[in-house]
Amino acid sequence: MSYLDTLLETKSDVEASSDFQVNQKIILIELIEKERALKIAEEDAFKYLYRNIASREDIFDYQAQLGDSYGLAQEHADCCLKIFHDFSILEANLKLSNWLSSAIKVVDCIVIHYLQEVLGEEPQKHKDNGKERSRYIQIDRKGVKAQKAGNIMSHLYAQRNTMEHQVKNDPNDPRKQIIVPPNYNRVLRNIKKKFPNALISFDEAYKEHYQ
Numbered sequence: 574m575s576y577l578d579t580l581l582e583t584k585s586d587v588e589a590s591s592d593f594q595v596n597q598k599i600i601l602i603e604l605i606e607k608e609r610a611l612k613i614a615e616e617d618a619f620k621y622l623y624r625n626i627a628s629r630e631d632i633f634d635y636q637a638q639l640g641d642s643y644g645l646a647q648e649h650a651d652c653c654l655k656i657f658h659d660f661s662i663l664e665a666n667l668k669l670s671n672w673l674s675s676a677i678k679v680v681d682c683i684v685i686h687y688l689q690e691v692l693g694e695e696p697q698k699h700k701d702n703g704k705e706r707s708r709y710i711q712i713d714r715k716g717v718k719a720q721k722a723g724n725i726m727s728h729l730y731a732q733r734n735t736m737e738h739q740v741k742n743d744p745n746d747p748r749k750q751i752i753v754p755p756n757y758n759r760v761l762r763n764i765k766k767k768f769p770n771a772l773i774s775f776d777e778a779y780k781e782h783y784q
Contacts, residue, residue, distance in 0.1 A: 606658075606659075618650040618654055619635065619636075619643065621650070622653055622676075625659060626660045626676075629776070633780050633783070635683065638686060638779070639682060639683070639686055646679050646682035646683070649675045649682075650675075653672055653676050656668050656671055656672045656675070663761055663764065663765065665757035665761040670737065670757075670760075673733050673736075673764065674733055677726070680726055680771065681705055684709060684712065684719075684775075687775065691778070692712075694711070694715075696708050696711065697711055706730040706734075709726040709727040710727050718777065718782075719774050722770075728763070728767070729763065729767065732760050736755040
């Protein structure tokens with residue numbers, strides 16, 4: 574019996590057992606599901622994360638096109654999964670900021686290839702935006718197949734930056750500044766609503782170009 578089969582059997586035993594209270598069962602099942610997800614993801618964290626967020630099994634074979642960048646995308650995907658092993662359990666707290674930062678870096682590996690190899694363009698810096706966000710803005714303004722992805726990721730990039738750098742004047746002393754806690758609930762809603770569509774948009778754009 575494989576390790577994954579053992580986990581599934583253990584989960585079934587816990588569910589059927591009368592030796593545990595309901596809250597104990599919930600905790601044990603969540604731990605088993607997390608371990609199972611991470612074990613499956615060991616084969617290819619990028620594919621697991623992409624499929625999990627986009628809710629589609631048939632995704633483009635990015636490994637065949639991204640070259641060395643694919644390994645980097647896998648590492649960032651692994652970071653995401655170690656924070657939240659499933660897209661459905663994202664939480665509105667500090668961990669969300671760390672998850673989003675790693676998730677954006679995963680997509681960065683996709684977008685730079687799309688911009689340079691698919692569209693045949695050099696990345697251009699857009700006004701006061703950083704190089705990374707500028708790439709998404711560039712794709713958004715091209716009106717191409719991945720335009721929707723560019724638009725979504727540009728906005729999520731802005732939200733990530735806001736979470737990391739938001740300050741305001743101290744009401745008790747205007748000469749000083751204080752850090753403002755991010756509105757994690759709003760960011761979570763946007764991620765849940767938009768991130769899957771961004772990955773689906775890139776998936777369809779890559780498929781259209783290469784297949």
